[in-house]
Amino acid sequence: MTRILLCGCNGKMGRVIAACVKEREDCKIVAGIDIRTDPFGDFPVYASPSEVQEEADVVIDFSHPALLSPLLQFGLEHKLPLVLCTTGYNHDQVNALKQASHKIPVFYSGNMSLGINLLIGLSKKAAQVLGEDFDIEIIEKHHNQKIDAPSGTALMIADAISSVEDRQMTYMYDRHSQRKKRDKNEIGLHSVRGGTIVGEHEVIFAGPHEVITLSHSAQSKEIFANGSINAAVFLAKQPAGLYDMSDLLK
Template sequence: MVKIILNGCNGKMGKVVRSLAEKYSNLSVVAGIDRKSGQGQGVFPVFDNIRRCSVKADVILDFSRPDAMDSLIDYGKEKNIGVIFCTTGYSEEQIEKMKEASKFIPVFRSANMSIGINVINKILKDISAFLYKNFDIEIIEKHHNQKVDAPSGTALMLGNTIRDSIKENIDFVNGREGIRKRAHNEIGIHSVRGGSIVGEHEVIFAGQGETIEIKHTAISREVFAVGALKACEFMSGRKNGLYSMDNLIS
């Protein structure tokens, strides 16, 4: 049985994870961390700060905000358990801290926990360098009106995958305005925010006389919860190191 501490247990994604975890015979959320610590009591204890958590666990699963990162890493080091970061909006400095922490404990980070979006990301690694010669590349991402970061972490993940596979210097252009022609070495990243859109990501390869579109649509938040719980299974008992969805789906 993999025992999970769920950080952000009373948030939108936390509630989805809690509900879905009940369907797994080999997984159990044994404690929750949330500023709304009064909610969820009875199913498992909920603490307003992970430093107050006294429940033994195998992994920490984080669906909260980037500012929780330091306390989760400190707790993971103290208890010698892995941390799975499912949040976006981290600074470069925070990402470096995760890498440093992975020298001591197992750390898993993904900008998107969907299995499908990560399959697309692997496909982009294989095709982008070849298509770049004759195709312009644009990324469009859509999310609900409460999402705080733009472009989305997933759009940046896809963009970085494309850029890393191309030998030329590639520039990201976040949206387009003004009067000028598009440079071939640009990848346009466009953000749409509205309503209750769970998440849509589309990569467009536009060539002469033909267009290739690769699109992923998240119909419900459950797709992210499924990936997160699979990551919990994967990370339980792992040695220290930095892991991602690439490791999980390989």
């Protein structure tokens, strides 16, 4: 039985994760962390990691980038694996979690969906096959409560495509202030925020006289919840290191 400490438990994703865990027999939530400490389930909720008293095997974090530093400190002090699902980390924060992974297991992914990770693989293959004649644009759509833009997933896709390109790719987030032709080495990233869109990502390869589009549409937050839970059960048994969805899918 994997004992989970759920960070961001009173948020939308936290509540979905808690509901999904209840349907499983291989794990349970022993405590939660949230700025709102009102308990809604059968586990206590604390305002910070340092207040947690229960023994856990792994942490799932769906909270806010501002909590990363105390969470890393908590994980290092207690030798506790961390599943980091929060998006919007800056460069220094990414480096910090990578450093922590030398001492504890850290699972870091901007998207916990199996389908999205398949989309990433297909996008890499398309970039390799199509080459420089095709311009690449990424469009992501999310609900009107999402704070960061572009989404962590859109950046994951762009980074994956860049990793297989022989040329140095640059990311173009906004074109309205520039009056010039599109550069061949650009990857355009565009964000849409509205309504209750769970998450949609579209990768466009626009070439001479043809367009190829790869897309993924999330219908429910449960796909991300179950992905994070599977990652937690997996990570609780792993040695120190940096892990992502590719390790879970092996």
